[in-house]
Amino acid sequence: MAYEKVNELNLKDTELCLGLPGRTEEIKQEQEVSCVRSNNKRQFEETLDDEESTPPTKTQIVGWPPVRSYRKNNSVSYVKVSMDGAPYLRKIDLKTYKNYPELLKALENMFKFTVGEYSEREGYKGSGFVPTYEDKDGDWMLVGDVPWDMFSSSCKRLRIMKGSDAPALDSSSL
Amino acid sequence: MNYFPDEVIEHVFDFIASHRDRNSISLVCKSWHKIERFSRKQVFIGNCYAINPERLIGRFPCLKSLTLKGKPHFADFNLVPYEWGGFVLPWIEALARSRVGLEELRLKRMVVTDESLELLSRSFANFKSLVLVSCEGFTTDGLASIAANCRHLRELDLQENEIDDHRGQWLNCFPDSCTTLTSLNFACLKGETNVAALERLVARSPNLKSLKLNRAVPLEALARLMSCAPQLLDLGVGSYENEPDPESFTKLMAAIKKCTSLRSLSGFLEVAPLCLPAFYPICQNLISLNLSYAAEIQGNHLIKLIQLCKRLQRLWILDSIGDKGLVVVADTCKELQELRVFPSDIHGEEDNNAAVTEVGLVAISAGCPKLHSILYFCKQMTNAALITVARNCPNFIRFRLCILEPHKPDHITSQSLDEGFGAIVQACKGLRRLSVSGLLNDQVFLYIGMYAEQLEMLSIAFAGDTDKGMLYVLNGCKKLRKLEIRDSPFGNAALLADVHKYETMRSLWMSSCEVTLGGCKRLAQNSPRLNVEIINENENNRMERNEEDEREKVDKLYLYRTVVGTRKDAPPYVRIL
Numbered sequence: 001m002a003y004e005k006v007n008e009l010n011l012k013d014t015e016l017c018l019g020l021p022g023r024t025e026e027i028k029q030e031q032e033v034s035c036v037r038s039n040n041k042r043q044f045e046e047t048l049d050d051e052e053s054t055p056p057t058k059t060q061i062v063g064w065p066p067v068r069s070y071r072k073n074n075s076v077s078y079v080k081v082s083m084d085g086a087p088y089l090r091k092i093d094l095k096t097y098k099n100y101p102e103l104l105k106a107l108e109n110m111f112k113f114t115v116g117e118y119s120e121r122e123g124y125k126g127s128g129f130v131p132t133y134e135d136k137d138g139d140w141m142l143v144g145d146v147p148w149d150m151f152s153s154s155c156k157r158l159r160i161m162k163g164s165d166a167p168a169l170d171s172s173s174l
Numbered sequence: 175m176n177y178f179p180d181e182v183i184e185h186v187f188d189f190i191a192s193h194r195d196r197n198s199i200s201l202v203c204k205s206w207h208k209i210e211r212f213s214r215k216q217v218f219i220g221n222c223y224a225i226n227p228e229r230l231i232g233r234f235p236c237l238k239s240l241t242l243k244g245k246p247h248f249a250d251f252n253l254v255p256y257e258w259g260g261f262v263l264p265w266i267e268a269l270a271r272s273r274v275g276l277e278e279l280r281l282k283r284m285v286v287t288d289e290s291l292e293l294l295s296r297s298f299a300n301f302k303s304l305v306l307v308s309c310e311g312f313t314t315d316g317l318a319s320i321a322a323n324c325r326h327l328r329e330l331d332l333q334e335n336e337i338d339d340h341r342g343q344w345l346n347c348f349p350d351s352c353t354t355l356t357s358l359n360f361a362c363l364k365g366e367t368n369v370a371a372l373e374r375l376v377a378r379s380p381n382l383k384s385l386k387l388n389r390a391v392p393l394e395a396l397a398r399l400m401s402c403a404p405q406l407l408d409l410g411v412g413s414y415e416n417e418p419d420p421e422s423f424t425k426l427m428a429a430i431k432k433c434t435s436l437r438s439l440s441g442f443l444e445v446a447p448l449c450l451p452a453f454y455p456i457c458q459n460l461i462s463l464n465l466s467y468a469a470e471i472q473g474n475h476l477i478k479l480i481q482l483c484k485r486l487q488r489l490w491i492l493d494s495i496g497d498k499g500l501v502v503v504a505d506t507c508k509e510l511q512e513l514r515v516f517p518s519d520i521h522g523e524e525d526n527n528a529a530v531t532e533v534g535l536v537a538i539s540a541g542c543p544k545l546h547s548i549l550y551f552c553k554q555m556t557n558a559a560l561i562t563v564a565r566n567c568p569n570f571i572r573f574r575l576c577i578l579e580p581h582k583p584d585h586i587t588s589q590s591l592d593e594g595f596g597a598i599v600q601a602c603k604g605l606r607r608l609s610v611s612g613l614l615n616d617q618v619f620l621y622i623g624m625y626a627e628q629l630e631m632l633s634i635a636f637a638g639d640t641d642k643g644m645l646y647v648l649n650g651c652k653k654l655r656k657l658e659i660r661d662s663p664f665g666n667a668a669l670l671a672d673v674h675k676y677e678t679m680r681s682l683w684m685s686s687c688e689v690t691l692g693g694c695k696r697l698a699q700n701s702p703r704l705n706v707e708i709i710n711e712n713e714n715n716r717m718e719r720n721e722e723d724e725r726e727k728v729d730k731l732y733l734y735r736t737v738v739g740t741r742k743d744a745p746p747y748v749r750i751l
Binding site: 061062063064065066067068069070071074075 | 248250251252253308334335336362443466467469516517518551576578580609633635660661
C-alpha cells in the first residue's frame with residue numbers, strides 16, 4: 001500500500017471528493033490495509049470537530065509520541081524570528097517564556113522596537129510593529145489572540161511586521 | 175532444612191535479595207513463610223492498589239524499605255487524568271501508626287503532598303533514603319521538611335517530578351550536623367538554588383557520591399562544587415553558559431581533572447558546546463552518559479565527546495546525534511549495554527533532517543555485541559533492518575521501538591512491519607519488554623504469542639486488525655504481567671476470552687479501543703479479584719442519563735488484580751465496576 005506518486009505529486013491531493021480535504025485520504029489508507037479496522041475513525045472524528053482541513057499530525061494525538069510529559073515540557077523548542085527589514089533572523093526558545101508580556105518584551109529587546117497596545121478588537125495599535133506567527137496549519141496569525149499554551153505549542157515561526165506591510169485589520173482605516 | 179534452627183534458616187534467607195525469590199520461598203511451607211515474613215526488609219509493590227498498607231504491615235512488620243508504584247504507565251503520557259489516584263499519604267500514615275522502622279521509600283508515579291513528606295520526615299527516626307520518580311503534588315516546602323528533620327538522610331533522589339518550586343531555602347534546611355549525604359539529585363527543580371547553601375552542604379558531605387544539579391547552578395559554582403567533591407561517581411551538570419570566561423573555564427577543567435572517580439555524567443540542561451571539552455579528560459572513565467536533555471549540543475560536538483567514551487555501558491541521547499553519530503557510537507562504545515535515543519523534535523517541526531533512521535539502529539546492533547536494552551525513537555524503519563538487528567543482537571531483554579508516525583509502513587517496501595518485529599521476538603529468547611510501532615497487522619501478535627516466552631511487558635499503539643491480535647498475545651505469552659494498548663481495534667471478544675488470565679497479570683490498560691461498557695461490565699461480574707476501572711472524562715454528562723448504553727465504547731479501561739477489593743479514593747470520573 002503506497003500513495004500514488006507521480007513526479008512526487010500525491011494524486012490524491014487533487015482528487016475531487018466529498019468531505020473535508022485530507023480526511024478521506026487518511027480513511028482510504030486505513031481501509032486499504034484492513035477491512036475490519038475502524039478505531040482510527042475516532043480520532044479523526046475528534047479532529048473534524050476541532051480543526052478544519054488538516055489531517056491529524058503526530059503532534060495532535062494525545063500522549064504521542066510516548067515521551068514523559070516532564071521531558072516534553074523541558075524540551076527545547078526553538079522558533080525563528082524575523083523582523084521586516086532586519087538583515088538576519090534570530091531564534092528563540094518559546095519554553096523560556098511563560099506568557100505574552102514576557103515574550104513581547106524579549107522580542108522588543110532583541111530587535112530594538114516597541115510593540116503597540118494589544119486589544120482583541122484592533123490588534124496592536126500605536127507603534128506600527130505587529131507581531132505575527134505562523135501556526136501548524138501554515139496560517140499567519142496575530143500574536144495574542146489565543147491562550148498562551150495554545151500559542152506556544154502551535155507557533156512554528158514568528159514574524160514582526162512593520163507598519164506599512166501590516167495592513168490594518170479594520171478596513172475603514174485604510 | 176527441617177533440622178536447622180530458625181535462626182540458621184533466616185541467615186540463609188538473608189542471602190536472597192530478589193523479591194521474587196523471596197516470594198517463592200514464602201510459599202514452600204508454613205515455617206518458611208513465617209521466617210521469611212519476619213526477616214523481610216525490602217518490599218516491592220508494583221501496584222499500590224493491589225494491596226493496602228494494613229495488610230502489608232501485618233505481613234511484614236520488620237520492613238525497612240518500601241517501593242510503591244501508583245499510576246499506570248500511560249499516565250506518563252498524559253493519558254490518565256490528574257487525581258486519578260496513587261496517593262502516598264495513607265501509606266505513610268499507616269506505617270507511622272504501626273511504628274515500622276522505615277528507612278527507605280521509593281515511589282513511582284504517585285501523588286505526594288507536602289503533608290505526606292512532612293509526616294514522613296517526622297515519623298521515622300532512621301529514615302535514610304527517598305527516591306521519587308515521575309511523581310507530583312508537592313513543593314519545595316515538602317523537601318525542606320525532609321532536609322530539616324531526617325537526621326540520617328543519605329539519599330534524596332528526585333527524578334523527573336513535577337515540583338512546585340517555591341524558591342524557598344530548602345537547601346538551607348539541612349542542619350550543619352547533616353554530613354551523611356551520599357546522593358543528592360534535584361535536577362528537576364525549576365527555580366533558583368541557593369548556591370552558597372549547596373556549596374556548604376557538599377563541603378560537609380564527604381561521602382557524597384552522586385550529585386545532580388538543576389538549571390540554576392551556574393558554571394563557576396560547578397567548578398567550586400567539583401573541587402569540594404572530587405570523590406564523586408555521578409554528576410549531573412546544571413546550567414552551562416554560553417561563553418565562559420577563560421578563567422572560569424580553566425578552573426572548571428582543573429576541578430574536573432581531579433574527579434578521577436567520575437563514572438556517570440548527565441544534565442547539561444542549558445548548554446554551551448564550547449564547554450564540553452572541559453570534560454574530555456574524564457570521558458575515558460565514563461560508563462554512563464545521559465545527554466538526553468542537552469538539546470542545544472549539535473551532532474558534531476556530541477560525536478567528539480562520545481569518541482572518547484570507550485567504556486560506555488549506558489548512553490541516553492537525543493536523535494540530533496543522527497545516524498552518523500550512531501555509527502560513531504557503534505565504532506567506539508564496544509561495552510554498550512543500554513541505549514536510549516529520544517526525539518528532539520517533539521513539537522512537530524517538519525523539516526528535521528537530523529533524526530535517526532533504521533541505518534543508525536543497524537549500525538549499533540552490529541557494533542555493540544553487549545547491547546541488551548534499547549529505546550529508539552525514529553522516523554522510519556524497515557523489515558530488513560529489524561531482521562538484521564535481530565540476527566546481530568539476540569540478547570535483547572528490552573526492545574522498545576517508536577516510529578514517530580503512527581501506522582507507518584516499511585518505508586522501502588511499504589509493507590507492514592510484522593516480519594521485522596517477528597524476527598526480533600524469535601531471535602531474542604530472553605526478551606522481557608517490548609514496545610511495537612509502525613504499521614502492524616494481527617500477524618505480529620501471532621509471532622509475539624508464539625515466540626516471546628519470557629515477555630513480561632508489552633506496549634501496543636495503533637496496531638492490529640482484529641480481536642485475534644490481542645488473543646494471540648493473551649494466549650501465548652505465559653509470563654505476561656503488563657499489557658498496555660491504545661488506539662487499536664481490539665474489542666470485547668478479545669477482552670472476555672480468558673478472564674482468568676488477568677489474575678496472573680499485574681494490569682491491563684486499553685484506551686481508544688473497541689471495548690464497550692457492556693463488555694467491561696461482564697468482565698467485572700466474573701472477576702471478584704479484579705478491579706475494573708473505566709475512565710470517561712466526559713462522564714458528567716453520561717451519569718445523568720437514565721439509560722446506559724452498553725454498546726457505548728469505553729475511552730479508557732484499566733484493570734488490575736487486587737486482594738483488597740475496590741478502592742475508595744477514586745475521583746468521580748473513574749467508575750469502578
